[in-house]
Amino acid sequence: MPDTAVEWDRYDAVLFDLDGVVTPTAEVHMHAWEAMFTAFLTERSAHDGTVYPPYTERDYFEYVDGKPRYDGVRAVLASRGITLPEGSPDDPPTAETVMGLGNRKNEAFTTILETDGVVAYPGSVTLIEELHRRGKKLAVVSSSRNAPAVIAAAGLTGDFDFVMHGGLAAELHLPGKPAPDTFGHAAEELGATNERSVVLEDAINGVAAGRAGHFGLVIGVDRGAGADALRGAGADVVVGDLAELVAGSRG
Template sequence: MPRTQVDWDSWKAVLFDLDGVVTPTAVVHMHAWDAMFNAFLTSRSAADGVAYPPYTEQDYFAYVDGKPRYDGVRSVLESRGITLPEGSPDDPPTAQTVCGLGNSKNDAFEEVLRAEGVVPYPGSVELILALHRRGIPMAVVSSSRNAPAVLAAADLSSYFALVVHGGVAEERGLPGKPAPDTFAYAARELGATNAEAVVLEDAVSGVAAGRAGAFGLVIGVDRGAGPEALTSAGADLVVDDLADVVPADPDGSAPAQEGTR
């Protein structure tokens, strides 16, 4: 797709979703769910004397994808006919509860992230570097509490003045996407109004949040949702990759090819 001209210098803040926009983190989440559930099911099979089917990639799409962590745990357990106490979010990862398994998955995510790392989308890195050179403030707005760790693994932390993750939202009582509150909070913290900020999202719910908040520009990144769905949700512009909206450097030259730091 040819480059699309965006007058980035007219905006006071750029707000990036993380998974699907900056990094392909879904793969890390999938591996973490696999590690956690297969360890649990192996142990449970031995304890119950029942050969529970192993967790597969299909289980991720059927029971986990797009759901809050504990809801995903419940769905997979139900698919195997296993009932556990609900527990509480403070349960340790060793607890045999829904929340305990969910917390164990989070630990598994961190282990997979450390072992495998995460490689950001090259086009997204290109845009981040170009905006950084122009001095445009940037934030990451993600529902994942793991966002800071993912950014660190991708070697991109230093480019973002602010990371609004799920923990920040909970602490401040901000409803998640498709409500616009987390994006609005990030814009304020960067000294911009909603109308002066750009939202970059790959999810329909995230695009809807940008539209609900009347942000100045909402760019949908099509990683599979489809351009029609993103446009219908409120995207002003839909691109296949953020390389399509990378500006020339301030001196008019082509974007420099440099690595992350």
């Protein structure tokens, strides 16, 4: 049996991460994070005279990818030895607080999304259609508060039975990835157990969440994190495109 063959009949629910799995918005997030932190670190250096390491793509994968937004801010700041007040979710993007910086990044993301729009990966749409044909329940499980807007922009609102996003997770007091709680809640909402659910993730933190929750199958989607890293975090299968799961599926 090829590595990408999935016996879908063994599972009741399929839980998709959004950015980088269903839509190519991970790239938009990467650009928004880079723009925000590059400007912030430059301003900070000018203010206190410290030369901080520039923000790079490696920072995204190591500190930000797959995490709730404010957790990502805290992690990058900690890597530079910078401490800021927490602030409030209502802080303006100009505020030099953890949440102000997170809101500054979100403002950049929203602007790019509104200007450029988003189109789902064709291979992901192919898999979603195949899973509908098989009668599976589908959910999006994203750390981003923007998930509903991204799904709507991609024209996929009617394709998912449940959407777990960062705002809802905060309301429910569920810890974000790499904790498995958001995936577990989504499975429960779909009437499935963890053992009868599949997790699809492109982020190391997301794959780790799937493994920690003992889900029936954890599939890594390599959009840049690296196949070895995804397997090391607990992925049972790694693909480069979700269409591979249709071509290799059986059952």
